[in-house]
Amino acid sequence: MKTINIKSIFTVLFMGILLAGCNSSHDGHDHGGHDDHEDHGGHEDHAEGVVSLTPQQISAIGLELVHLEKRNLNVGIQVTGQLELFPQDKADVSPMLGGVIKDIKVIEGDIVKSGQVLATMQHPDFIQLQQDYINSINTLEYLEKDFIRQKKLYEEKVGSGKKFQQVQAEYFSKKSVVKALEIKLNMIGLDAHEIASGTMFSEVSISSPMDGVVSLVETNIGSYVEPLTKLFEIVNNSNLHADFRVYEKDINKIKLGQKIFFTTSSLLGEEFEGEIFAISPVFEESPKALHIHAEISENESNLIQGMYIHGRLIADNISTNVLPEHSVVTDKEKTFIFVKTDDDHDDHADHDDHANHDEAKVSFEMVEVITGFTSEGYIEVKLLSPLHEDAEVVGNGAYYLLAEKDKGETEHTH
Known part of the structure; x- marks a missing residue:
């Protein structure tokens, strides 16, 4: 009997312990669940895509509200x-004859006038060309006088026709030589008339062919340059x-x-x-x-x-609905605008001080749109669902709201 009683006592105690454990676990679960509910009630529960800001935040970021308007848009x-x-508005400057650069009078960026000297050159060939020109002029003067004399004799039937033709050929040949030398001298920038009067030049000037700016200088003092080598560029x-x-x-x-x-x-x-x-x-x-x-x-x-x-x-x-370009934001390859809502958080009026603070906040709803042409700071906006006539859209500050939305989603995930 004692054995049976002892076993019965242990059985009763064991069952009591089990019952107590179950009650404790159940009470703890209910308590924990109640705490979670209270904690959740301490946070603001916004709809997805809605961002709320306090007046201080709105002022700090300079948020502006605009209206959707119809406007003529240049496509x-x-x-x-x-x-x-x-x-005809740019020129390469090159010498007609080869020579050694004696002086450079401009640098890149200088403003020049047509005919202004850019550089000077020296070479014995310049002297020889002037000498040939003077000798040819003197010879031409003699041939001209002989031509006139022989022509007169030929016309009076005194002189030989053969002699006259020979003098005539020599005269016109030398005349063309003088003319050619005169053109060459003028081409390299020397005055043939001054040379004919006895003036000789030891150097040749390289001049700008037009008004403009020196955009390139490709030579140095003392350099020998071949004929037609590009030395300067004028634009x-x-x-x-x-x-x-x-x-x-x-x-x-x-x-x-x-x-x-x-x-x-x-x-x-x-x-x-x-x-x-x-x-x-x-x-x-x-x-x-x-x-x-x-x-x-x-x-x-x-x-x-x-x-x-x-x-x-x-x-x-075209005439279309537009907003300022900065009103439209891009998120995950879609375009959105933020529209001010009428939600003033009245549903939180019976909450604690934190909830009362939320009553002063202004809410903005993220609305998807399709964009079109842009012009002069405005962008065409096509609505997927209509807005009420006086809807206010965020202009400056839209990207701040997008950042706040992303931050809120991240916090909610964690």
Whole structure:
């Protein structure tokens, strides 16, 4: 009997321990669940794609609200190209005869006038050419007198016809030699009339053929240069024009007289205007495109030949819904705007102080849109669902809201 009683007592105690353990576990679970619920209630529960800011945050980031508006938008074709000069607005300067550079009077960037001396050269051939010219002039004077005398004798039937013809040939031959030497002297920059009067020059001047700017100097003092060697380059940037490539798919959208606006990475923030005055009739093969030439309306002195440019050719004018470009943000290859909502957090009015603080916040809902053309700081916006007539859209500050949304999603994930 004692054995049975002891076993019964142990059985009862064991069952009691099990029951106590189960009750403890159940109570702990309920308590933990209650704590979790309370913790969750301490956070703001926003709908997906909605961002709320306090007035202080709105002021700090300079957030601005704008309205969707209908506006005439210039539809453009995007083109690229570079600034070019007409062939008559740039010149290579080369000597007609070889020689040694004695002096260089300009450097790159100097503004020069037509006829201004760029450098001087020396060579014994210059002296010999002048000497040959003077000797030829003296010989020509003698032959001219002999020609006149023989012609008179021939006309009076006194002189021989053969003699007259021989003197005539020598006279006209020497006359052509003198003329040729005179042209050569003028070509190398020497005054033939001064040389004929007895003046001799020991050096030759190399002069600018046009007004412009020295863009290249390719010689040194003491260097010997061969005939027709390029020594200087002169450009006249006042007649710059824009040269663009238009691809085959856009050819039917271009015509003479069209406006084009372009920028260059060298002058950030500045936009220039031009007008098409010529369209090439020949395709460029690689890539397949046509060249169009545009006259620049107001040519700035800081534009330089060879600058790469990005242009927008005005092809059409449409009336459409637009927003400022900075109102539209891109997220995961889609475009969105932020629209102010009427949610003032009244549903939190019965919460603690934290919830009461949320009542002052302003909410903005992220709305997907489709964008179209851009022009003059505005972008075409196509709505996937209608907005109410007085809907306010975030202008400046849209990307801040996008960053806040991404931050909130990250925190919620963790």
